[in-house]
Amino acid sequence: MRHLLSTKGMSRDEAILLLDIAEDMADVANREVKKLPTLRGKTVVNLFFEDSTRTRISFEAAAKRLSADVINFSAKGSSVSKGESLKDTAQTLAAMGADGVVIRHPASGAPHVLAESGWIDAGIINAGDGTHEHPTQALLDAFTIRRRLHRGAARGKGLDGVTVTIVGDVLHSRVARSNLWLLTTLGAHVTFIAPPTLLPMDMSGWPAEAGFDLDAAIDAGPDVVMMLRIQQERMNAAFFPNSREYSRRWGLDDERFGRLAPTTIVMHPGPMNRGLEISSAAADSAGSTVREQVANGVSVRMAALYLLLSGDREDS
Amino acid sequence: MSSDNAASTPYLIRGATLPDGTRTDLVLADGRIAEIGSGLSRAGASVVDAAGLIALPGLVDLHTHLREPGGEQSETILSGSQAAAVGGFTSVFAMANTSPVQDTAGVVDQVLALGEQAGYVTVQPIGAVTVGLAGERLAELGAMATSRARVRVFSDDGFCVSDPLLMRRALEYVKAFDGVVAQHSQEPRLTEKAQMNEGALSSELGMVGWPAVAEESIIARDVLLAEHVGSRLHVCHVSTAGSVDVIRWAKARGIQVTAEATPHHLMLTEDLVVGYDARFKVNPPLRRREDVEALRAGLADGTIDIVATDHAPHPIEAKDCEWDAAANGMVGLESALSVVHASVIDTGLLDWNDIARVLSSTPARIGRLAGQGQGLLVGGPAELTLYDPAASRVFGRGSLAGKSANSPYLEMTLPGRVQATFHRGYATVLDGALRPAAEIAAQGVRTHG
Ligand SMILES: [Zn+2]
Numbered sequence: 001m002r003h004l005l006s007t008k009g010m011s012r013d014e015a016i017l018l019l020d021i022a023e024d025m026a027d028v029a030n031r032e033v034k035k036l037p038t039l040r041g042k043t044v045v046n047l048f049f050e051d052s053t054r055t056r057i058s059f060e061a062a063a064k065r066l067s068a069d070v071i072n073f074s075a076k077g078s079s080v081s082k083g084e085s086l087k088d089t090a091q092t093l094a095a096m097g098a099d100g101v102v103i104r105h106p107a108s109g110a111p112h113v114l115a116e117s118g119w120i121d122a123g124i125i126n127a128g129d130g131t132h133e134h135p136t137q138a139l140l141d142a143f144t145i146r147r148r149l150h151r152g153a154a155r156g157k158g159l160d161g162v163t164v165t166i167v168g169d170v171l172h173s174r175v176a177r178s179n180l181w182l183l184t185t186l187g188a189h190v191t192f193i194a195p196p197t198l199l200p201m202d203m204s205g206w207p208a209e210a211g212f213d214l215d216a217a218i219d220a221g222p223d224v225v226m227m228l229r230i231q232q233e234r235m236n237a238a239f240f241p242n243s244r245e246y247s248r249r250w251g252l253d254d255e256r257f258g259r260l261a262p263t264t265i266v267m268h269p270g271p272m273n274r275g276l277e278i279s280s281a282a283a284d285s286a287g288s289t290v291r292e293q294v295a296n297g298v299s300v301r302m303a304a305l306y307l308l309l310s311g312d313r314e315d316s
Numbered sequence: 317m318s319s320d321n322a323a324s325t326p327y328l329i330r331g332a333t334l335p336d337g338t339r340t341d342l343v344l345a346d347g348r349i350a351e352i353g354s355g356l357s358r359a360g361a362s363v364v365d366a367a368g369l370i371a372l373p374g375l376v377d378l379h380t381h382l383r384e385p386g387g388e389q390s391e392t393i394l395s396g397s398q399a400a401a402v403g404g405f406t407s408v409f410a411m412a413n414t415s416p417v418q419d420t421a422g423v424v425d426q427v428l429a430l431g432e433q434a435g436y437v438t439v440q441p442i443g444a445v446t447v448g449l450a451g452e453r454l455a456e457l458g459a460m461a462t463s464r465a466r467v468r469v470f471s472d473d474g475f476c477v478s479d480p481l482l483m484r485r486a487l488e489y490v491k492a493f494d495g496v497v498a499q500h501s502q503e504p505r506l507t508e509k510a511q512m513n514e515g516a517l518s519s520e521l522g523m524v525g526w527p528a529v530a531e532e533s534i535i536a537r538d539v540l541l542a543e544h545v546g547s548r549l550h551v552c553h554v555s556t557a558g559s560v561d562v563i564r565w566a567k568a569r570g571i572q573v574t575a576e577a578t579p580h581h582l583m584l585t586e587d588l589v590v591g592y593d594a595r596f597k598v599n600p601p602l603r604r605r606e607d608v609e610a611l612r613a614g615l616a617d618g619t620i621d622i623v624a625t626d627h628a629p630h631p632i633e634a635k636d637c638e639w640d641a642a643a644n645g646m647v648g649l650e651s652a653l654s655v656v657h658a659s660v661i662d663t664g665l666l667d668w669n670d671i672a673r674v675l676s677s678t679p680a681r682i683g684r685l686a687g688q689g690q691g692l693l694v695g696g697p698a699e700l701t702l703y704d705p706a707a708s709r710v711f712g713r714g715s716l717a718g719k720s721a722n723s724p725y726l727e728m729t730l731p732g733r734v735q736a737t738f739h740r741g742y743a744t745v746l747d748g749a750l751r752p753a754a755e756i757a758a759q760g761v762r763t764h765g
Contacts (some may be wrong), residue, residue: 085633085636086637086638087636105638106640107641108511108521109592110639110640113637117636131523132521132522132523174522177520177522200518201515201519202514202518203516203519204516205516
């Protein structure tokens with residue numbers, strides 16, 4: 001794997017390989033010494049054009065557990081916001097000898113441009129580009145579902161026949177898009193539930209169902225319910241009237257949570273708005289994977305860095 | 317000055333094919349077409365062998381961004397005029413979004429004068445509708461109309477005159493001097509932060525969409541306003557099938573509306589966005605295949621009156637970046653005729669007479685431009701281009717004559733080639749090559765007196 005830019009186009013075999021390596025990485029996390037020497041001498045740059053402490057520290061922990069040197073380059077409030085271009089920043093990082101660049105950027109396609117431009121010869125990991133994709137989040141979600149369903153026997157398996165209902169601001173969600181492609185590639189069946197204003201305008205090309213009725217979706221008995229974070233400022237742009245109405249119609253409240261089968265997996269990419277898109281009872285329930293998702297995020301990102309940066313990248 | 321393009325040198329063009337298919341010779345002398353017929357001769361004339369070449373009336377572009385004053389790093393009036401000549405144009409209408417804005421008689425007259433000095437084409441300034449393109453109060457439209465530049469086309473292109481009252485007043489006011497308002501139809505609230513056509517692809521890429529309705533709703537409003545006040549409206553760069561329907565309806569109702577399509581909207585589609593190559597970023601955005609087909613059909617049935625390039629030069633750094641940060645716009649003068657050739661001639665929708673209409677006579681008429689768009693007539697102005705329709709070329713950086721290289725056609729194979737362009741009787745392009753600036757400037761000085 002040369003770069004990790006999107007889950008669209010990723011093959012089932014590639015995805016399962018990465019998830020299996022993440023299993024190995026998770027085993028390391030249970031050892032007394034959590035560090036592997038694999039990426040000793042390699043430099044990983046976290047290039048963040050948007051604030052996201054959670055994602056950045058997850059990548060930082062992953063790189064450090066593989067013994068890589070980590071440079072955090074927060075482009076917000078730096079020369080970049082004063083007009084320095086992505087090109088100049090990339091060339092600076094290239095001159096510093098970056099082997100891998102983890103990029104978070106508000107523009108769809110910025111990681112793709114970085115990978116294709118020739119400005120820098122490093123492995124590029126997309127840590128979220130605009131509202132396009134966030135592939136490592138989808139990989140950690142798939143990893144989490146697979147572990148819940150198969151426990152210690154997860155290696156080699158896909159998610160065939162698993163029904164996943166993703167609820168919330170699909171329009172602005174890179175997590176939703178990356179999950180769409182990855183989960184369906186792994187054999188799962190995805191349904192999106194949202195207010196009509198928060199679904200993309202044309203989903204005819206998406207291998208998924210879409211609807212507006214959360215209650216019907218709950219009663220259909222999905223294996224997984226994934227709640228997306230809703231940004232309160234969306235109501236100012238008339239996507240919905242106010243948070244109370246949103247919560248009433250599209251929130252996983254106690255009553256809806258109570259109607260789910262006890263085996264249902266409840267997910268949230270975080271950070272959560274408790275009481276808005278998800279109730280505390282649901283978030284803290286036995287079915288909730290919210291804390292596992294954080295831990296699994298490190299394992300999956302270790303696997304991604306390992307695949308991109310270990311050995312001779314050109315051959316891998 | 318080279319002897320074969322001297323002030324008094326007449327041209328004898330041998331064996332050219334007129335747009336209607338007849339073969340003829342033409343003699344150009346003293347800035348006029350002196351003779352048309354077979355077996356012509358002329359003592360002392362430079363002979364141009366035009367066997368296999370189509371003679372078209374000089375092309376007129378109603379929508380060009382020349383960037384001067386203010387944007388000289390991407391184009392100047394001279395370099396843009398050269399790009400135009402290479403593309404077979406003998407006149408361009410220079411859009412008002414310069415810096416300073418072309419919103420006063422002083423600025424439009426300066427642009428006019430710089431065009432005359434360059435000498436390659438007639439540079440006809442467009443005036444801004446509102447002061448500074450700010451959409452707040454009317455610019456001095458009357459002063460620009462009565463200036464030496466005789467402005468008749470007014471546009472805030474790049475910005476839509478979205479305030480309905482201001483648009484109504486502008487439409488009414490320009491009636492005093494037979495002017496026309498050329499509207500960039502884009503409802504601003506429906507297109508905030510828009511990056512590409514809104515549809516299945518924008519949904520997948522997570523890009524903010526530019527919905528067709530943002531164009532169509534403004535066109536619908538404007539044609540009704542034009543009807544209400546009895547004014548002329550011109551719709552810039554129509555890009556959607558729905559817009560073609562609205563304009564067709566308006567014309568059937570007798571509303572005085574004209575419309576243009578760009579070469580790129582007649583050929584290219586939104587799927588080019590997938591690779592995030594910002595050369596394909598343009599406003600209005602590239603649309604679906606169905607929209608391209610509707611624009612072609614609209615051009616064929618007369619709903620769309622003309623082709624205009626929206627030639628929009630940008631420096632390298634404005635395109636060598638992530639999609640959201642890139643500037644909108646493509647250069648288009650040098651490629652226009654070939655792209656139209658591929659889009660509507662090779663598909664059998666238009667013939668060369670139609671091309672003369674949509675790229676010469678009608679744009680000149682909409683812009684009320686004297687000395688252009690009069691066809692190839694004895695006694696008429698010697699404004700013409702010789703085009704080789706059998707040629708085929710890989711369009712490359714060397715095919716461009718302007719300052720900027722933001723062409724979407726680089727590395728594409730395009731049909732046809734402009735072999736010669738004549739403006740005011742002198743050659744600006746000969747044997748497929750641009751004539752030198754000093755030679756052309758001298759001709760400009762001579763013919764403008
Ligand atoms: Zn425009």
